Amino acid sequence: xxxxxxxxxxxxxxxxVLLGAWELYVDSGATSSSILPAPHTIAESLWGNAGxxxxxxxxxxxxxxxxxxxxxxLGFALGVLIHLSPPLRRAFYPLxxxxxxxxxxxxxxxxxxxxxxxxxxxxxxxxxxxxxxVVVTTVDGLAAVDPDQLKLLRTLDASxxxxxxxxxxxxxxxAAISGARIAVTVGVIGAYIAESQTATSGAYSGLGxxxxxxxxxxxxxxxxxxxxxxxxxxxxxxxxxxxxxRRLAPWANQSRGDIR
Amino acid sequence: xxxxxxxxxxxxxxxxxxxxxxxxxxxxxxxxxxxGTNANDGIGLSDVHRAYRDQRGTSVPALAGVCMHADHGELxxxxxxxxxxxxxxxxxxxxxxxxDRGLVECAPAALMAQRDLLxxxxxxxxxxALALRIAGRPREQARGxxxxxxxxxxLQGFERAHPHELSGGMRQRVxxxxxxxxxxxxLCLDEPFGALDAITRAEMQGWLGRALQREPRTVVLVTHDVxxxxxxxxRVAVLSPRPGRVRAEIEVDLPHPRSRTDPAVIALREQALxxxxxxxx
Numbered sequence: 274x275x276x277x278x279x280x281x282x283x284x285x286x287x288x289x290v291l292l293g294a295w296e297l298y299v300d301s302g303a304t305s306s307s308i309l310p311a312p313h314t315i316a317e318s319l320w321g322n323a324g325x326x327x328x329x330x331x332x333x334x335x336x337x338x339x340x341x342x343x344x345x346x347l348g349f350a351l352g353v354l355i356h357l358s359p360p361l362r363r364a365f366y367p368l369x370x371x372x373x374x375x376x377x378x379x380x381x382x383x384x385x386x387x388x389x390x391x392x393x394x395x396x397x398x399x400x401x402x403x404x405x406x407v408v409v410t411t412v413d414g415l416a417a418v419d420p421d422q423l424k425l426l427r428t429l430d431a432s433x434x435x436x437x438x439x440x441x442x443x444x445x446x447x448a449a450i451s452g453a454r455i456a457v458t459v460g461v462i463g464a465y466i467a468e469s470q471t472a473t474s475g476a477y478s479g480l481g482x483x484x485x486x487x488x489x490x491x492x493x494x495x496x497x498x499x500x501x502x503x504x505x506x507x508x509x510x511x512x513x514x515x516x517x518x519r520r521l522a523p524w525a526n527q528s529r530g531d532i533r
Numbered sequence: 534x535x536x537x538x539x540x541x542x543x544x545x546x547x548x549x550x551x552x553x554x555x556x557x558x559x560x561x562x563x564x565x566x567x568x569g570t571n572a573n574d575g576i577g578l579s580d581v582h583r584a585y586r587d588q589r590g591t592s593v594p595a596l597a598g599v600c601m602h603a604d605h606g607e608l609x610x611x612x613x614x615x616x617x618x619x620x621x622x623x624x625x626x627x628x629x630x631x632x633d634r635g636l637v638e639c640a641p642a643a644l645m646a647q648r649d650l651l652x653x654x655x656x657x658x659x660x661x662a663l664a665l666r667i668a669g670r671p672r673e674q675a676r677g678x679x680x681x682x683x684x685x686x687x688l689q690g691f692e693r694a695h696p697h698e699l700s701g702g703m704r705q706r707v708x709x710x711x712x713x714x715x716x717x718x719x720l721c722l723d724e725p726f727g728a729l730d731a732i733t734r735a736e737m738q739g740w741l742g743r744a745l746q747r748e749p750r751t752v753v754l755v756t757h758d759v760x761x762x763x764x765x766x767x768r769v770a771v772l773s774p775r776p777g778r779v780r781a782e783i784e785v786d787l788p789h790p791r792s793r794t795d796p797a798v799i800a801l802r803e804q805a806l807x808x809x810x811x812x813x814x
Binding site: 425426439 | 541543546624627629644646648650652653654663664667695697717
């Protein structure tokens with residue numbers, strides 16, 4: 274516990290310094306509080322709207338977690354296919370790269386038209402944004418398997434499938450989770466984009482929706498409070514996945530510097 | 534060489550297009566005509582040639598007319614200057630490559646590479662039992678069979694340890710156990726103790742000699758350590774610099790265990806060093 278406090282101290286100190294500078298900048302009157310609220314105003318708003326923000330966080334968290342899980346599963350499967358079949362690699366890889374460049378606003382009306390106002394169109398947007406890093410790290414993880422390792426399995430009479438199972442699959446799993454770790458931060462932005470671009474029904478519509486509504490009604494401090502919640506959520510997701518990766522692949526972190 | 538991802542980039546499983554060091558078509562044709570099985574569990578190579586292509590596509594001969602054989606239960610050591618094609622030789626014996634010319638007649642062979650190549654996600658006992666799992670034995674049965682040998686190799690208590698928790702010498706022993714448990718009549722050992730410190734290496738050499746006395750196999754031991762070759766082998770083949778061919782064969786007709794300070798061992802070592810062109814005679 275004591276070590277954790279010491280480990281966290283630099284980050285906390287940096288946050289305090291940045292918040293102090295921010296507070297001074299706003300107090301100096303250089304901007305209006307409807308453009309940039311002071312940290313203490315945001316903190317008040319966070320406290321005052323805890324229930325509302327909590328409900329919206331639950332909506333957004335569900336989107337991100339489900340979307341990321343789907344992206345992880347699909348990205349891993351696609352990465353394996355791309356690795357095992359050179360023709361599939363040539364067919365899918367350029368499209369996979371291109372999928373990252375599709376402006377969501379272009380396809381959002383189509384998604385809503387096809388899938389309605391529920392969770393599904395938002396999940397598709399998040400998956401579209403998240404699965405690319407998973408595919409790339411999976412393919413790289415599979416390709417990085419030591420060729421001598423495969424030779425060894427060959428001399429032990431392993432079939433191609435057994436070589437995949439014993440040497441390549443276990444190497445690719447932590448790589449895929451590493452990809453998901455990169456994806457989770459863009460996934461939070463993805464949830465914001467999904468909520469902005471696809472229409473919603475229901476009382477609570479997620480933090481992204483909340484931010485847009487607050488900005489258009491000049492409740493800037495509440496928009497900032499919602500952004501703070503997203504910010505903390507992204508950090509929590511990242512470290513959860515780091516922990517998962519360490520647990521699933523304790524060998525992988527023996528020699529590699531990891532962000533903890 | 535950057536390994537290109539693909540179904541089988543090294544063409545280890547036969548039918549991949551490209552990625553093999555030399556033209557696949559040529560290779561498979563040569564393979565079919567030149568690889569026989571050796572009925573008496575030994576190995577025999579006659580007039581074996583093998584070249585590989587470097588990055589510019591020029592053909593570099595690795596082996597030029599190698600002849601050697603080992604009978605069942607014999608330990609043949611191969612020594613030679615670095616880059617003389619020793620690793621290519623082992624891959625030919627194991628069937629990972631095919632000769633461009635010549636005949637390779639070998640009983641099925643298992644390879645122990647220079648690096649231990651243990652799978653980091655498997656425990657020591659699961660690594661040792663890998664061949665049994667591949668052969669389709671149930672996990673517990675495979676573990677039991679491998680576990681029996683752990684005590685003999687001084688590995689008891691480390692069955693569940695993962696490779697990163699083991700010392701270099703222990704990892705080599707697990708790798709050797711994996712090779713032994715493949716059940717192949719021929720074992721190809723590629724500088725198995727090269728990466729170890731002198732004390733561990735001496736321990737491992739003694740231990741290898743005892744393990745082979747209990748479970749005799751035909752062994753091809755590639756090493757750069759002439760002394761190690763004389764202490765362990767029944768016969769030592771000395772290779773020339775690249776392209777490799779057998780320059781001399783030295784019979785080691787001495788009782789085991791051999792001491793490296795034995796005058797007979799020292800005399801044979803001198804003989805081998807002279808054949809390598811490094812003797813002080």
